[in-house]
Amino acid sequence: MSAPSTFDRSAFSVPGTGRGIVDVFAYRYLLRLLVRKGTLTRYHGSVLGWAWSYVKPGAQFLVYWVVMGVFLGLNHGIESYPIYLFSGVVVVNLFNEAFGNATKSIVNNKALVKKIYLPRELFPIADVFIAFVHFLPQLVILFAACLVVGWVPTVLQLGGAVVAIFIVLLGSTGLGLLFGAINVSYRDSQNLVELIRIFATWTSPVLYSFTMVRDSLPGWMYDLYMANPLTAAVELFHSAFWYPTTSQTMERPEDLGMFTVLALAITAVTMLVGQLVFRRLEGRFAQDL
Template sequence: MTTIDLSEYDIPGRGRGILDVFRWRYLLRLLVRKGTATRYRNSVLGWTWSYVKPGIQYLVYFLVMGIILGMGGRTENFPLYLFAGIVIVNFFNEGFGNATNAIVDNRSLVQKIYLPRELFPIAAVIVGFIHFLPQVVILLVVCLFFGWVPSFAGIGAALLGILIVASMALGLGLFFAGINVRYRDAQNFVEVIRMVSTWASPVLYTWTLVAEHVRGWALHLYMVNPLTVAVELFHYAFWESTVSDAGHVGFPARFDLYLVASLVICAVTLVVGQFVFRRFERTFAQDL
């Protein structure tokens, strides 16, 4: 009886998860190109919306928080403080939202051919990052207007903040993308998380205001939120060097521990998100 060696063949419809990204780089590039090309198709303003929407959001928040509620008088260079926080949170919201809908939006490909399904959420987060870059360019221009001086520490803090947000967006995106195929209610949970994200991190206010009213475990829970850590890293990178000693806020006490905890949370979120995604992946074609 002849024995056939099947060791070099893959199990149909199953891959190595996120690790397949390195093997299927060409397909990832195609998905990213498709996502950026079709985002503003048949739109008059096109990529200008990448500037218009965050600009309107910023003006509304500045009017309410900066002028009406007086944060502009209590926080030095509040326009820059606010903009730095909005930019990084917008990256999370867009990447997370895109990744959640990635499988449903690409149902025709998922149903017809096999390719690692993780490519869709990952490409969605990358597309969110691409649309995040124009906002960073505007942030840099505003920073220079306020007398910002770049530093290696500040640039490193910004890159670390981006890594934290991208990891969190991908982990949660994988988790909800898998569930969303079978249970479309997941999309509503995602919208709630995106709505709360701006208020659950020190974007519209400083962390010192939270510390004045919250104590103990609740304060620690707030501080280990990866979005809180990422926003504070962006404030350190782009805002801290523009204020005087009187307006200096600085990192919270034990921020190094909060940073490590947020990185652990991001890693756990990625692992759990990948596990849940692969469990639901088996029935994607039927559920779609």
């Protein structure tokens, strides 16, 4: 009886796996195609088309302003409240759209996932880029409104706004990878994500001032509140767009720089965990879909 032959498998890789996000850079042309397809088909067949990118956040802002600003009186308690409100709304909208779409990205592209191999991270990352493209019209509206009321920011404040966008994109990508992978097998994940998106608007100082939280909660709970990366991102946008339009006597969070560094660290860890879970589960995607 002959001895079993040995075969060198070192030059081969397990089918359906890759190097994770690193492979996305090697497939840049596919990423561009996915982003282009997503942006072009977003409002396909719609009468207003891309105008919805202005109408929807405008309607959202109007509802919040009437309820919180007029009915609850924050219009008088917070100087330049419309700018304060909208500069927070656009940040949360970016997070909610990027996170929500990335969670459903694998399921929505199941036809491609089941037929061919390509880095599956392409799908959630493409949806995050698409959300960023749809965020730009809202940013244009914010720029225009700030200029009308005499907005003169510093370079440091504008740099803070860029950091805020990076925090939101990094965090939503990490969460999108995490929940997008879990959502393939457990569709309840989408419902959990919807709850997180609802809470995102109310657990960050978008509709109200951070001072209301500071004055109502114990110190450790306030620190926990400020440790939320989305809170840091919103406050960075407030510093960049709202604060320069005020008399600059309005109170701003202490140690915002420290909380910004903490936000970057938390989102980096979220990205790492999301990638690890995604790679752990991606071998089952075709089977579970």
